[in-house]
Amino acid sequence: MVVDHLIDDRRTRIIVCCGSGGVGKTTIAAAVGLRAAERGRHVVVLTVDPARRLAQSMGLTSLDNTPRPVTGVRKSQVNGTDPPGSLHAMMLDMKRTFDEIVESHADPDRAAQILANPFYQSLSSSFAGTQEYMAMEKLGQLRRADEWDLIVVDTPPSRSALDFLDAPQRLSRFLDGRLLRLLVAPAKLGGRTGLRMINAGFGMVTGVITKIIGSQLLRDVQTFVSAMDTMFGGFRERAEYTYRLLRAPGTAFLVIAAPEPDALREASYFVERLERDEMPLAGLIINRVHRSPAARLSAARSLAAAETLQGLDESESTALGIAALRLHAERMRQAESERRLSRRFTAAHPLVPVAQVPAQPDDVHDLNGLRVIGSAFAALSKNWNRQDSEELADTASTVAVAGGS
Ligand SMILES: Nc1ncnc2c1ncn2[C@@H]1O[C@H](COP(=O)(O)OP(=O)(O)OP(=O)(O)O)[C@@H](O)[C@H]1O
Numbered sequence: 001m002v003v004d005h006l007i008d009d010r011r012t013r014i015i016v017c018c019g020s021g022g023v024g025k026t027t028i029a030a031a032v033g034l035r036a037a038e039r040g041r042h043v044v045v046l047t048v049d050p051a052r053r054l055a056q057s058m059g060l061t062s063l064d065n066t067p068r069p070v071t072g073v074r075k076s077q078v079n080g081t082d083p084p085g086s087l088h089a090m091m092l093d094m095k096r097t098f099d100e101i102v103e104s105h106a107d108p109d110r111a112a113q114i115l116a117n118p119f120y121q122s123l124s125s126s127f128a129g130t131q132e133y134m135a136m137e138k139l140g141q142l143r144r145a146d147e148w149d150l151i152v153v154d155t156p157p158s159r160s161a162l163d164f165l166d167a168p169q170r171l172s173r174f175l176d177g178r179l180l181r182l183l184v185a186p187a188k189l190g191g192r193t194g195l196r197m198i199n200a201g202f203g204m205v206t207g208v209i210t211k212i213i214g215s216q217l218l219r220d221v222q223t224f225v226s227a228m229d230t231m232f233g234g235f236r237e238r239a240e241y242t243y244r245l246l247r248a249p250g251t252a253f254l255v256i257a258a259p260e261p262d263a264l265r266e267a268s269y270f271v272e273r274l275e276r277d278e279m280p281l282a283g284l285i286i287n288r289v290h291r292s293p294a295a296r297l298s299a300a301r302s303l304a305a306a307e308t309l310q311g312l313d314e315s316e317s318t319a320l321g322i323a324a325l326r327l328h329a330e331r332m333r334q335a336e337s338e339r340r341l342s343r344r345f346t347a348a349h350p351l352v353p354v355a356q357v358p359a360q361p362d363d364v365h366d367l368n369g370l371r372v373i374g375s376a377f378a379a380l381s382k383n384w385n386r387q388d389s390e391e392l393a394d395t396a397s398t399v400a401v402a403g404g405s
């Protein structure tokens with residue numbers, strides 16, 4: 001996959017970075033955003049929970065739920081005469097986003113009533129799925145604002161990548177009222193059933209439940225429901241609007257995975273799901289792949305050389321040489337196993353383009369680090385399977401140049 005084609009194509013308006021927890025969604029989203037801005041696009045990156053140092057380097061020092069300009073973006077690298085692009089970034093504040101929906105849909109008194117409601121407060125900060133819903137909500141808002149020609153969306157750190165697609169509908173179904181209405185009819189249902197449902201529906205920490213005694217909670221729900229009455233239906237509509245946005249031409253999904261069995265299995269599910277939902281998949285990015293700068297030296301030959309050296313002498317430099325050869329052999333084995341996993345993915349999804357990003361020696365926490373990741377998209381845009389060993393060797397040296405370990 002050539003990521004540059006995707007970001008240079010002005011028809012691309014939204015890029016969503018999905019994947020299971022910890023695979024590098026936030027990093028890749030920021031790197032794609034920066035690269036696109038430096039190639040002349042006007043970009044906003046919507047991040048969820050970025051690491052503190054990365055957030056700081058993008059000028060995100062407070063969680064104020066609005067896009068902030070990122071300084072340090074270079075003038076267009078594509079063509080010196082192109083007008084320069086720009087980059088804005090924001091961190092999603094899910095509670096603030098939820099509050100804003102309430103404020104814009106209810107009159108001030110009613111809004112205040114809802115915002116002060118303890119049930120609303122725990123719903124807006126702890127319902128499993130609120131973050132996914134609010135990320136989509138924010139995406140819809142950014143799209144409607146129409147101030148940027150490209151929106152790059154990072155997704156919440158859920159265990160499963162599918163949560164991003166499923167949670168909003170779950171939440172909007174819930175807010176649409178049927179379940180809520182059941183809850184506020186405790187007399188018919190019996191209070192305990194109602195509470196059990198709350199427990200099941202919320203996955204709320206028990207602390208929250210016990211802090212609010214049962215009957216009080218139900219009263220809160222009741223007031224919440226009557227206060228929210230005017231907004232019911234609105235939630236489903238909004239979720240559907242964003243869902244449509246995700247299927248519209250101009251949207252592209254990048255699935256991120258680590259070169260590990262679980263992450264790639266999760267990526268497979270997600271790819272199949274996108275296909276089923278007719279959502280536009282741009283490709284898979286395998287992040288943090290390991291390569292050796294001396295790819296022509298096989299693990300076996302490296303170990304054999306270490307053996308030979310072993311008997312040679314006891315000097316420090318020999319010991320160092322042996323250690324380096326063994327490390328190299330280990331790295332080669334890891335790279336081979338990562339390649340096997342990637343081939344398995346490609347065998348199952350032959351039409352899905354794959355790109356790889358090498359593991360960096362350090363965490364990625366500044367614009368330069370993001371640039372290195374971005375140039376890896378460009379340098380390593382070929383499918384592993386189509387590379388013969390010659391190309392692999394070349395790739396390894398590119399990685400070394402790009403600063404990979
Ligand atoms: N190619 C890479 N090389 C080295 N470190 C990386 C690379 N990609 C990401 N990282 C580091 O890995 C950590 C996790 O990355 P990131 O926060 O982007 O993952 P995530 O998928 O957004 O996680 P979460 O699911 O928790 O939101 C960060 O410290 C980041 O700097």
Ligand SMILES: [Mg+2]
Pocket residue numbers: 025026027048049050154155156157
């Ligand atoms: Mg993240």
